[in-house]
Amino acid sequence: SVMACEMKKLLNNQMMSDVQFEIGPDRKLFYGHKCILAARCEIFKSMFVDQISKKETTSPLVLQEMKPDIFKYLLEYLYTNQIKLEKSSVNETIELLAIAMEFGIDDLRKVLQTFLIHLLSKDNVCKIFQTAHNLGLIQLKENCIKFLYSTIQNICDFSDLNAEMMEEIVSSDELEVNEMRLVEIIRSWAKSYSNKTDIPPHKFCKPISRHLRLGLLKPEEIAELEELNLKDNIIPAETFSLAWKMHALGPSGAGTVVIPRGKKHARKLPTSASRTSS
Known part of the structure; x- marks a missing residue:
């Protein structure tokens, strides 16, 4: 709009500026206009009132934690009500x-x-x-x-996720994924998360791995995972025990129902892998 174009001319413009900002660790200088910023943002308004109460109206406002590029985007939106991302x-x-x-x-x-x-x-x-x-x-x-x-x-x-979010994913009925691939995902994520937190995988993986539905796998696949698990112990022993019990006794004999994942199978049931009947 014409208004936005005209307002953009004032963006970081020293002309008639009445407030300065020092942004980032290098304290990059930005110019602003109090009436615009105070009208658009209560936080800026509070900053300016605080300056007046401390009689520091000529001192730059320092925001060391904010990056200059981010501050520029912020000012652009406050001045023009538009932003190009x-x-x-x-x-x-x-x-x-x-x-x-x-x-x-x-x-x-x-x-x-x-x-x-x-x-x-x-x-x-x-x-x-x-x-x-x-x-x-x-x-x-x-x-x-x-x-x-x-x-x-x-x-x-999946390295951007913390343990809480990984558990939310693994517990879902709606994942379009098979259990072998899901174990690969957990193992890869656990290695990355352990490197970031310096915590051994077996100390944070149990609440996540208990949602695995190993009873859906073939016996040879379970055996393969059990052997791999000897190295990092990310899957609790009871999860394997439940899977073997299901294969030996069947779902009714094991007292457990394991639902295949995916939208066509998803139901509103508890999300634990061991959906035991009580």
């Missing part, structure tokens, strides 16, 4: 989303959430899923879940 990376968009929420700019939060939904791919869905969970963004999380569950066979890197 085509050239921004997923990481930049996520950082800006967190800032929008921190600064209480809900309209920008909605724009960024929608943009991330359109950006979803097998390469970034885990990062966006974890972000949505961390920030409490239900709509974004639900879109990630839908995408992730249908494409999990083709996703190679």
Whole structure:
């Protein structure tokens, strides 16, 4: 719009500026206009009031934790009510989303959430899923879940997820994946997570691996996994015991129902692999 174009001329423009910002560890200088920023954002308004109360109206406001590029996007939206994100990376968009929420700019939060939904791919869905969970963004999380569950066979890197989120995935009835592939995913993720946290895999994998439905596998596949498990112990012994019991006694004899995964099989049942009847 014409208005947005005219307002953009004031963006980081020293002309008639009455506030300065020093952004990032190198304290890059930005110019702003208090009346615009205060009208658009309560956090900025509070900063300016605080400056007045401390009689520091000529001192630059220092935001060392924020990146200059992110701050520039923030100012662009506040001045023009528009933002061009085509050239921004997923990481930049996520950082800006967190800032929008921190600064209480809900309209920008909605724009960024929608943009991330359109950006979803097998390469970034885990990062966006974890972000949505961390920030409490239900709509974004639900879109990630839908995408992730249908494409999990083709996703190679789950390292952005923490243990809580990995358990949420592995416990789902709706995953379009077989159990052998799911074990591969858990094992690869566990190695990465262990390297990041310096915690041995067997100490955090039990709550995740207990959701595996090993009773769906052939006996030779279970035996193969059991042998592999001797190296890292990521699958609890009782999960293997239940699988062998099912093969020996059948589902009714084992007192357990194991539902194949996928939309055509999914039901509203408890998500534990060992759905024992009590």
